[in-house]
Structures are given as structure tokens and as C-alpha cells.
Amino acid sequence: MHNVHVNGEDILKRQLDLAGANRRLLEERKVTAISVMGAIGSGKTSLIERMIDRLTGRGLQVGTIAADSAGDDDHQRFLSHGAASINLNTQDDCHLDAHTVDHAMKHLPLDKLDILFIENVGNLICPADFPLGTVNEVVVISTTEGDDMVRKHPKIFAQTDILVLNKIDLADAVGVDPQLVVSDYSRINPHGKAVLTDARHETGIDDLLEALGFECTNTQ
Amino acid sequence: MHEYSVASELINALLPQVETIKGQIVGVILKKGELRILSDQALANAFELLAKGTPLEGARLLVELVPVSVSCSSCGYKGAVDHVSDEAFHFAVPILSCPKCQSEVDVQTGRELFVNRLTVQTPSETDSE
Numbered sequence: 001m002h003n004v005h006v007n008g009e010d011i012l013k014r015q016l017d018l019a020g021a022n023r024r025l026l027e028e029r030k031v032t033a034i035s036v037m038g039a040i041g042s043g044k045t046s047l048i049e050r051m052i053d054r055l056t057g058r059g060l061q062v063g064t065i066a067a068d069s070a071g072d073d074d075h076q077r078f079l080s081h082g083a084a085s086i087n088l089n090t091q092d093d094c095h096l097d098a099h100t101v102d103h104a105m106k107h108l109p110l111d112k113l114d115i116l117f118i119e120n121v122g123n124l125i126c127p128a129d130f131p132l133g134t135v136n137e138v139v140v141i142s143t144t145e146g147d148d149m150v151r152k153h154p155k156i157f158a159q160t161d162i163l164v165l166n167k168i169d170l171a172d173a174v175g176v177d178p179q180l181v182v183s184d185y186s187r188i189n190p191h192g193k194a195v196l197t198d199a200r201h202e203t204g205i206d207d208l209l210e211a212l213g214f215e216c217t218n219t220q
Numbered sequence: 221m222h223e224y225s226v227a228s229e230l231i232n233a234l235l236p237q238v239e240t241i242k243g244q245i246v247g248v249i250l251k252k253g254e255l256r257i258l259s260d261q262a263l264a265n266a267f268e269l270l271a272k273g274t275p276l277e278g279a280r281l282l283v284e285l286v287p288v289s290v291s292c293s294s295c296g297y298k299g300a301v302d303h304v305s306d307e308a309f310h311f312a313v314p315i316l317s318c319p320k321c322q323s324e325v326d327v328q329t330g331r332e333l334f335v336n337r338l339t340v341q342t343p344s345e346t347d348s349e
Contacts, residue, residue, distance in 0.1 A: 001246065001341045006237045008251075008336040011230045095222055128257050129222060154304070154313040155257055188304050190317045191324045 015130055018098035022105070022133025029110040031063075033118060034212060035132050038140030039149075040122030043166035045074045046199035047140060047208065048117045052081040054205060055214065060114040065104045067096045067121050074119060083117075084109055096120050097130045128156050136212055142167040143176040150184035158188045162195065162211050169198040223258055226333070227266035231276060234335060238275050243342035245279045253286045253330040254314055279338070288314040288330030294323035301325070 010016065026033045036044050045066075052062045063084040066075040075087035086104045090096065101118060108116070118132055124139070139160045141149045144167055150157045157163060165181050182194045193211045197204035230250070238245060248267070252258065260283045267281040291298045297320045303312035318325050 001339050001345055004241060004338045004340050006234065006335055006338060008334045009233065011226060011233055011250075011333045011335070013233075014229065095225075097225075125222075125257055129226070154311075155255065158313050158316060159255060187306075188313050188315060190315065190322065 012129065015098055018102060019131040019133040022098050022102055023135070025102075025105065025110070026116070026133065026135075029113070031110055031113050031116050032136075032213075033116040033132075033134040035118045035120060035134040035137045036140060037120045037124070037128070037137065038122065038164075039124045039142070039145055042122070042140045042142040042145065043197075043199045044119050044122070044140045045077055047164065047166060047197060047205070048119055049077060049081050050199050050202060050205045051117070051209060052078065052083050054209060055115055056082055061112050063108050063110075063113040063116045065096075065101060065108075065116070065118045067100075067119055069121060084113065090121055095123060095130050096132060098132050101132045124153055124156060128159070136162065138162045138164055138208075138212070140164045140166055141181070143171040143178060143181075144174050146174075147176040147178070147180040150181055150188070154188050157185055157192070160189065160192055162193050162208075163189075164195050164197055164208060166197045166199055168196045168203065169201055223262035224266040224270070226258060227263055227270050227281075230267065230335065231270050231274065234276060235274060238338070241275070241338070241340055243340045243345070245276055245338050246341050247339035248276065248279050248281050248335055249337050249339070250281055250283050251286050251332055251334050251336055252283050253332040254288045255327070255330040256333055258333075286329050286332050288316070289328045290316065290318070290325035291328050292318035292321065292323055292325050294318065295321040297321070297325075298328070 038044050055062050064078040065086050065088055066078055067088045067090055068074060070089050072087040075085050078085040086107050088104050163185050165178055168178050171178050178196055185194050195204055195208045195211050197208055264281045271277050288301050289299055290301055297318050302315050302319045305312040
């Protein structure tokens with residue numbers, strides 16, 4: 001047997017190149033894109049709805065890409081909040097990729113947008129390996145998933161710049177200590193930002209916007 | 221199960237490079253960064269299935285881990301990072317922070333995913349073994 005050396009190019013280079021092209025396009029059009037990932041039912045859509053309301057209240061134009069395996073429920077919700085939205089069904093795929101996002105962006109009025117939220121498929125693991133070209137990534141979990149979520153997925157949270165723990169209003173009811181999640185997170189990711197929210201009751205939304213780099217105007 | 225997408229990209233990237241290889245490809249050595257969230261077993265299974273009918277059929281996918289290394293722009297440190305190896309986490313988790321001055325760091329290695337070599341068996345090698 002003998003060894004044959006091959007071109008050691010990154011296998012996901014095509015994905016990285018496409019993500020780079022998306023980022024350049026978004027920069028050209030002066031759109032700040034944010035990828036929202038997280039578990040099923042963690043409240044990604046509700047959080048985006050609240051952010052749409054606040055950002056449009058500040059006179060900004062918001063767009064969304066709503067990705068789900070099937071259906072257009074999230075897309076309809078974003079439309080009802082006045083966002084320019086595109087529905088994207090991934091069918092059996094467990095994650096979005098840069099190529100799909102590129103296609104979706106062609107159907108959005110990018111020239112008119114200031115901000116684009118890309119809501120990934122509800123899945124904590126798979127989307128992490130597929131960059132989309134956004135400037136920021138948020139991972140959403142919620143108290144109802146338990147206070148051991150960070151310990152169960154440490155490699156994801158070690159690389160997550162912004163962690164949102166949603167549904168903090170339900171923490172007592174489900175016997176979860178939000179501070180335990182935050183301390184687990186800061187141990188493995190000392191530079192990450194943890195934000196506690198309750199999207200239904202509008203708690204922590206300004207903190208999240210601030211973590212994302214949007215100046216707080218104290219309008220709420 | 222994004223391992224199938226990754227295995228598919230891997231095979232598509234390799235096929236043009238293996239056309240001229242004489243002999244049976246028996247091993248594909250994949251370098252995987254420590255930060256990648258991919259199951260070795262699921263990758264190997266996906267590779268085995270998707271390689272069928274191609275010159276890579278029958279080759280084994282072997283994964284070699286590339287540890288995380290970083291560079292720190294605050295103190296100039298370059299090298300490995302600390303790990304949290306608390307029992308609660310069940311395996312050592314790399315901390316993306318400077319082990320010398322605790323500043324933010326740039327990741328230098330640990331995110332790669334590439335094939336750097338293949339093991340090939342030619343008929344003459346089989347005879348001599």
C-alpha cells in the first residue's frame with residue numbers, strides 16, 4: 001500500500017465561498033444580516049417578531065427569510081409584522097446553506113432593507129457547520145428545554161457568540177435556574193454574551209438588540 | 221444528520237482527483253478540526269453509501285483530529301488552548317480564549333475539514349504482501 005497526497009482543500013470550501021459571496025452582497029447593499037439558530041420551539045420566531053417591531057419602530061426596514069422543513073407559518077407571522085419575508089422550505093434537509101440563502105435573497109428587495117433576519121430550521125446541531133454569510137449568529141434555547149442544555153451541547157456553545165435563553169418567565173414553573181445556564185456558558189465561552197429573554201412578554205428584547213450591536217434608544 | 225451533505229461534498233471534491241490513480245483506493249484520510257460538530261461514524265457510513273459505484277467504493281474513511289490552536293493579538297500568544305474537562309461536560313471542550321491573558325483570540329486551527337491523503341493498493345503491492 002502507498003500514500004497518495006491529494007489537494008487538501010476544505011471540503012466545505014464551496015459553502016465558505018458561497019457564504020463569502022452572500023456577505024459581500026449584503027455589505028454592498030448595506031444590509032445587516034443576522035442568523036438565528038436554535039432548538040425547535042425555543043422561540044426563535046417570537047424573538048424575531050419582537051425585534052422586527054422594535055426595529056421598524058426606529059424607522060428601519062426589516063426583511064426575513066423563514067426556513068422550515070414545511071409550511072409557511074413563520075413566514076406569515078413575519079409578514080403580519082410588516083417584514084419583507086421569503087418562505088423557504090428545506091423539506092428533508094436539517095439545515096440552511098449559503099446557496100439556498102443566495103436564492104432566497106434574490107426574491108427580497110435588498111436595496112430597501114436595513115436588516116435581514118435569517119431564521120434557520122429548528123435544529124441545534126446541523127446548522128452550526130454551514131455559514132450563511134451573516135455578520136452575527138444567535139443561538140436560542142429556552143428554559144423549558146432544561147438547565148443542562150449547554151452541558152449537553154458544549155461544542156456548539158463554545159463557539160456561539162450570542163446565546164439567548166428564552167422563556168425565563170417559565171423558569172420557576174419548570175424548575176430551571178437560568179443562572180446555571182449562564183454560568184455553564186461563561187465557563188466554556190468566557191467572551192460570549194448571554195441574554196435572558198421572555199419574548200411573549202417583551203422582556204430582554206432591548207438587551208438582545210444591544211448584544212447584536214443595535215443601539216438602545218430606550219423607547220420601551 | 222448533516223454528515224450526508226458533508227460526505228457528498230467530500231466525494232464530489234475527490235472524484236476529479238482520483239481519476240488518474242492506478243490501483244484500489246483503500247483509505248481516505250480526513251483531517252477534522254476539533255471544533256467541527258460531525259460524527260465520525262455517521263460520516264463513515266454516509267461515505268460508504270455515497271461512494272458506491274465510484275472509484276472510491278470500498279475505501280474506508282479514517283478521521284484524524286486537528287486540535288484547536290489560536291493566536292492572541294493582545295499578548296502575542298500562539299498555540300494550544302485550555303479545555304474544560306469537567307465531568308459535567310463528559311469530554312474536554314476547547315475554550316476559545318487566550319490561556320495567557322484571557323483575551324479574545326483568532327482561531328488558527330480546529331475548524332478544518334479536508335482530505336490530505338489516500339492509501340492506494342496496486343496489484344503488484346497485493347502480490348508482494
